[in-house]
Amino acid sequence: MALxxxxxxxxxxxYGKDRLKTTMEDxxxxxxxxxxxxxxxxxxxxxxxxxxxxxxxxxASKLGFPVVPRGSGTGTTGGSVAVEGGVxxxxxxxxxxxxxxxxNFTAEVEPGVITGDLHRAxxxxxxxxxxxxxxxxxxxxxxxxxxxxxxPRAVKYGVTRDYVLGVEAVLATGEIIRAGVKTAKGVxxxxxxxxLVGSEGTLGVITRIWLxxxxxxxxxxxxxxxxxxxxxAADAVTRIIASGTLPRCVEYLDEASIACAQxxxxxxxxxxxxxxxxxxxxxxxxxxxxxxxxxVGIVEExxxxxxxxxxxxxxxxxxxxxxxxxSPALYLFGPDKINEDxxxxxxxxxxxxxxxxxxxxxxxxxxxxxGHAGDGNIHFNVMIDKKDPAQKxxxxxxxxxxxxxxxxxGGTLSGEHGVGITKRPYIGKEIGEKELELMRGIKKLFDPKxxxxxxxxx
Amino acid sequence: MALxxxxxxxxxxxYGKDRLKTTMEDxxxxxxxxxxxxxxxxxxxxxxxxxxxxxxxxxASKLGFPVVPRGSGTGTTGGSVAVEGGVxxxxxxxxxxxxxxxxNFTAEVEPGVITGDLHRAxxxxxxxxxxxxxxxxxxxxxxxxxxxxxxPRAVKYGVTRDYVLGVEAVLATGEIIRAGVKTAKGVxxxxxxxxLVGSEGTLGVITRIWLxxxxxxxxxxxxxxxxxxxxxAADAVTRIIASGTLPRCVEYLDEASIACAQxxxxxxxxxxxxxxxxxxxxxxxxxxxxxxxxxVGIVEExxxxxxxxxxxxxxxxxxxxxxxxxSPALYLFGPDKINEDxxxxxxxxxxxxxxxxxxxxxxxxxxxxxGHAGDGNIHFNVMIDKKDPAQKxxxxxxxxxxxxxxxxxGGTLSGEHGVGITKRPYIGKEIGEKELELMRGIKKLFDPKxxxxxxxxx
Numbered sequence: 001m002a003l004x005x006x007x008x009x010x011x012x013x014x015y016g017k018d019r020l021k022t023t024m025e026d027x028x029x030x031x032x033x034x035x036x037x038x039x040x041x042x043x044x045x046x047x048x049x050x051x052x053x054x055x056x057x058x059x060a061s062k063l064g065f066p067v068v069p070r071g072s073g074t075g076t077t078g079g080s081v082a083v084e085g086g087v088x089x090x091x092x093x094x095x096x097x098x099x100x101x102x103x104n105f106t107a108e109v110e111p112g113v114i115t116g117d118l119h120r121a122x123x124x125x126x127x128x129x130x131x132x133x134x135x136x137x138x139x140x141x142x143x144x145x146x147x148x149x150x151x152p153r154a155v156k157y158g159v160t161r162d163y164v165l166g167v168e169a170v171l172a173t174g175e176i177i178r179a180g181v182k183t184a185k186g187v188x189x190x191x192x193x194x195x196l197v198g199s200e201g202t203l204g205v206i207t208r209i210w211l212x213x214x215x216x217x218x219x220x221x222x223x224x225x226x227x228x229x230x231x232x233a234a235d236a237v238t239r240i241i242a243s244g245t246l247p248r249c250v251e252y253l254d255e256a257s258i259a260c261a262q263x264x265x266x267x268x269x270x271x272x273x274x275x276x277x278x279x280x281x282x283x284x285x286x287x288x289x290x291x292x293x294x295x296v297g298i299v300e301e302x303x304x305x306x307x308x309x310x311x312x313x314x315x316x317x318x319x320x321x322x323x324x325x326x327s328p329a330l331y332l333f334g335p336d337k338i339n340e341d342x343x344x345x346x347x348x349x350x351x352x353x354x355x356x357x358x359x360x361x362x363x364x365x366x367x368x369x370x371g372h373a374g375d376g377n378i379h380f381n382v383m384i385d386k387k388d389p390a391q392k393x394x395x396x397x398x399x400x401x402x403x404x405x406x407x408x409x410g411g412t413l414s415g416e417h418g419v420g421i422t423k424r425p426y427i428g429k430e431i432g433e434k435e436l437e438l439m440r441g442i443k444k445l446f447d448p449k450x451x452x453x454x455x456x457x458x
Numbered sequence: 459m460a461l462x463x464x465x466x467x468x469x470x471x472x473y474g475k476d477r478l479k480t481t482m483e484d485x486x487x488x489x490x491x492x493x494x495x496x497x498x499x500x501x502x503x504x505x506x507x508x509x510x511x512x513x514x515x516x517x518a519s520k521l522g523f524p525v526v527p528r529g530s531g532t533g534t535t536g537g538s539v540a541v542e543g544g545v546x547x548x549x550x551x552x553x554x555x556x557x558x559x560x561x562n563f564t565a566e567v568e569p570g571v572i573t574g575d576l577h578r579a580x581x582x583x584x585x586x587x588x589x590x591x592x593x594x595x596x597x598x599x600x601x602x603x604x605x606x607x608x609x610p611r612a613v614k615y616g617v618t619r620d621y622v623l624g625v626e627a628v629l630a631t632g633e634i635i636r637a638g639v640k641t642a643k644g645v646x647x648x649x650x651x652x653x654l655v656g657s658e659g660t661l662g663v664i665t666r667i668w669l670x671x672x673x674x675x676x677x678x679x680x681x682x683x684x685x686x687x688x689x690x691a692a693d694a695v696t697r698i699i700a701s702g703t704l705p706r707c708v709e710y711l712d713e714a715s716i717a718c719a720q721x722x723x724x725x726x727x728x729x730x731x732x733x734x735x736x737x738x739x740x741x742x743x744x745x746x747x748x749x750x751x752x753x754v755g756i757v758e759e760x761x762x763x764x765x766x767x768x769x770x771x772x773x774x775x776x777x778x779x780x781x782x783x784x785s786p787a788l789y790l791f792g793p794d795k796i797n798e799d800x801x802x803x804x805x806x807x808x809x810x811x812x813x814x815x816x817x818x819x820x821x822x823x824x825x826x827x828x829g830h831a832g833d834g835n836i837h838f839n840v841m842i843d844k845k846d847p848a849q850k851x852x853x854x855x856x857x858x859x860x861x862x863x864x865x866x867x868g869g870t871l872s873g874e875h876g877v878g879i880t881k882r883p884y885i886g887k888e889i890g891e892k893e894l895e896l897m898r899g900i901k902k903l904f905d906p907k908x909x910x911x912x913x914x915x916x
Contacts, residue, residue, distance in 0.1 A: 101803070101805075102700065103696065103699070103700050103803070103804065103805035104699075104803040104804050104805050104834075105699070106803075126702060147645070148645045148649075150643055154642070154643060155642075158620070159643060159645075161649070161652075162616070162620060171892075175892050177890065177892055177893050177896070178890060178893065179893065181801070181869075181870045182803065182868050183801040183802065183803055183833070183834055183868070183869055183870055183873070184612070184613075184801065184804065184833035184834055184835070184873075185608055185612060185617060185801050185830075185833055185834075185835050185870070185873035185874060186801060186870040186872070186873060187605065187606045187617075187656045187872050187873065187874060187875070187876050187877075188870055188871050188872050188876075188877055188881070188885065188888050188889060189877065189885065189888075189889050189893070189894070189897050189915060189916070190653060190656070190657055190661075190896075190897045190900055190901075190915075191606075191619070191652045191653055191655065191656055191657075192893060192896060192897070194619075194649045194652035194653070195648060195649055195652070195653055197649065198645045198648070198649055199648055199649075203648075214704070215702035215703070215704055216702070238561065241561070241562075241563070242560065242561050244584060244673035244674070245673070246672070246673055283741075283745065284744075284745055284748055286742075286744040286745065286748065287741065287742055287744065287745045290742055290744065343639070343641040343642065343643050343644060344641065345559070345561070345562040345564075345640065345641055346561065346562050346642065347559075347561035347562050372643075375641070375642035375643055376562075376641055376642055376643075377642070377643050410640050410641070411639075411640075411641055412639045412641055412643070412644040412646055413646050414644070414645050414646050415641070415642075415643035415644060415645065416643060416645055417645070418645050418646075419645075419646055419647065423646070427646065427647060430646050430647075431646060431647050432635065432636060434629075434633050434635055435635050435636065435637065435647070435650060436647070438635070438648075438650060438903065438904065439647050439648045439650070441903040442648055442900065442903065443648075445896065445899040445900065445903065446896065457647060457648075458647070
């Protein structure tokens with residue numbers, strides 16, 4: 001129990017009985033994120049305002065207990081679990097879309113707004129918020145900003161970072177800051193906005209977000225393309241991108257991912273299909289038609305077995321639903337998942353696919369890969385039973401080899417999941433000692449007592 | 459003379475005779491940027507490598523002299539002048555385009571590469587680097603990154619920040635760091651890349667840049683649209699943007715800017731034209747045709763006097779050349795220019811235009827405004843004779859009133875020029891005390907002795 005009794009009674013003054021949870025049942029519910037590890041917090045609070053968060057952090061600074069901000073807990077690197085105990089601060093009750101400005105293409109939201117809710121709200125106004133992490137039906141925008149979430153559409157539209165104009169955040173000291181702008185441009189002072197984006201809840205609790213929106217593309221088209229091998233699919237991706245056509249999504253599923261997808265719904269794939277690409281293009285109707293014909297030509301040249309276009313929005317939605325459920329369906333192959341999201345230059349995907357095939361042979365563990373082929377971002381999973389120490393050791397060796405190969409190809413260890421606790425032991429492979437020292441210095445500047453989401457990143 | 463004799467002989471060891479300049483003639487050449495202020499450095503050096511820059515900063519740290527990084531000196535806020543003397547470090551000899559990767563749409567460049575040279579080089583490969591500051595024929599990419607340069611195409615494509623994947627930089631201590639990635643995505647550790655972008659040479663000297671490129675749009679079309687009033691033009695801009703069509707450029711010139719432009723070349727404008735818009739759309743040929751017809755419809759509805767499409771690339775280029783020369787031609791109205799680049803939400807441009815008209819009447823000074831109407835970024839200039847103290851005081855009152863109005867409309871003091879020395883007295887209007895304290899803390903962390911580009915920003 002990291003909380004002193006005085007802390008709980010002070011928290012009760014802020015949150016009342018209803019929004020402070022201290023029973024074991026409630027605490028266990030907030031002991032997990034999408035990583036299968038358990039760190040039970042001492043208390044869980046549900047703030048409704050930046051002011052309540054400020055009071056909480058002022059108290060935490062005074063009494064010295066950890067505060068871990070959390071949205072829906074869909075993170076895949078342990079970013080929102082209370083490794084050192086303390087208070088988990090859940091932002092889901094700060095879920096108002098405060099403004100959708102149809103003249104200036106901006107939105108102002110609270111951190112607990114569900115990503116998918118923003119999608120629907122802006123689309124109803126003819127606008128578009130591109131970032132679409134697979135968990136968008138559940139994930140919060142505050143969490144998306146904290147992790148710099150991506151998603152399939154990043155190929156064409158970039159990641160959360162590219163849409164955050166400004167934020168309000170509460171520092172570990174309880175002070176409330178404003179960073180960035182509400183306008184299309186702004187370069188006054190250092191870029192505290194992008195320093196907070198992707199800082200995984202370690203520099204401040206994001207309490208308000210100003211987002212950039214785009215006009216909603218008039219048309220989209222979705223293709224499902226089947227291949228006899230992962231290599232052929234990877235080759236097609238390289239050719240599509242190099243052609244100058246920029247689909248908004250280019251997702252791939254390997255054979256094991258297809259098995260997972262088929263366990264959810266019959267995808268109607270041809271016999272011998274070992275890999276599929278989901279490709280989506282958007283733009284004006286004529287542009288979509290032109291892109292589609294170009295892409296179809298390229299995949300046919302690359303030896304596609306079958307090319308099918310979704311006949312309507314429902315069919316397209318179904319394909320994406322299946323794609324988004326692949327990750328949870330992976331448990332078909334083992335009770336525990338080690339989940340990575342490495343990125344390599346797009347042209348190196350065929351090399352990485354070969355490496356993954358070699359790892360499967362060398363280590364004999366079930367490995368599943370799928371993800372955002374269009375930007376080189378591969379979701380790689382090793383399925384194991386963590387209760388078996390030998391399997392765990394072998395899986396660690398796989399990850400080490402995978403990471404070294406990724407970096408040798410000019411890649412990075414994470415495209416959108418962040419470091420959290422799971423990649424923390426590996427950060428030194430990618431980030432140099434001096435750079436880590438600067439990051440630690442920034443952490444110290446923002447959070448001198450180290451109470452905000454401790455034991456994460458480095 | 460801020461340099462001790464030992465410093466000069468040590469610098470000579472690094473640079474030889476040829477690349478170390480200490481005569482008054484040479485030093486005066488590097489005492490200016492595009493702001494009409496003079497701060498003569500004690501010496502000027504021309505490094506050819508990060509290693510030479512590292513040696514210089516190690517020396518500066520030891521002996522305690524200022525080092526001011528500089529590209530072509532096109533900055534408009536005094537970012538590259540040696541306010542406290544010391545050494546101006548000119549990066550123009552580090553001007554190699556090291557790689558244009560046509561598979562992965564990336565470029566690797568040295569900081570001294572001229573922006574326009576990169577444009578030409580990538581376009582020859584069917585690729586596109588969107589940021590196009592008006593000084594792109596002269597400005598360096600290192601300077602663009604340090605200032606987070608924008609330009610007309612930012613409406614659709616964003617600013618320099620959106621294209622920087624990673625950088626190498628030398629810290630004030632002489633240590634060389636690497637930030638960011640070479641891939642399309644990356645979220646490992648804090649975002650040191652965007653912290654360096656726009657830090658105006660105060661956190662590190664950028665020595666290498668990895669840039670994201672796009673496929674080159676197949677077609678463009680450029681329109682010159684004449685209006686009887688600035689208000690009518692501003693209204694047209696609001697309608698174009700709200701229509702969901704996103705031109706890549708929407709520039710406006712007010713009556714005084716038109717006079718400047720006409721002093722360079724006859725624009726063939728109709729009698730009574732008081733404002734023009736330059737609008738450029740891009741995309742596939744069919745998309746360009748569709749956007750063009752939509753935009754023409756809107757400007758005609760908004761009461762345009764004349765709508766002319768550039769008949770070929772030369773005519774379009776001519777229009778842009780004239781537009782880009784407006785800024786230097788402003789001296790038609792006075793020997794000294796106070797130059798601002800405020801941003802307001804796009805829909806507030808008509809309000810800002812009215813405010814500017816009121817300021818002209820109230821203060822009786824020549825004021826010229828033009829700029830990036832599409833993203834609300836207004837280049838506002840007051841022309842004065844600085845030798846007249848009364849004029850200078852009045853101009854300061856204008857700027858104060860302009861800035862207050864900008865912020866009241868939800869805007870920011872700078873869209874692409876930065877703070878430098880000219881906006882330094884005003885930064886507290888926009889950035890809060892706690893936020894400034896964080897920025898000063900970051901500066902101290904990166905540059906404990908305050909030797910790198912001192913007396914800038916805050």
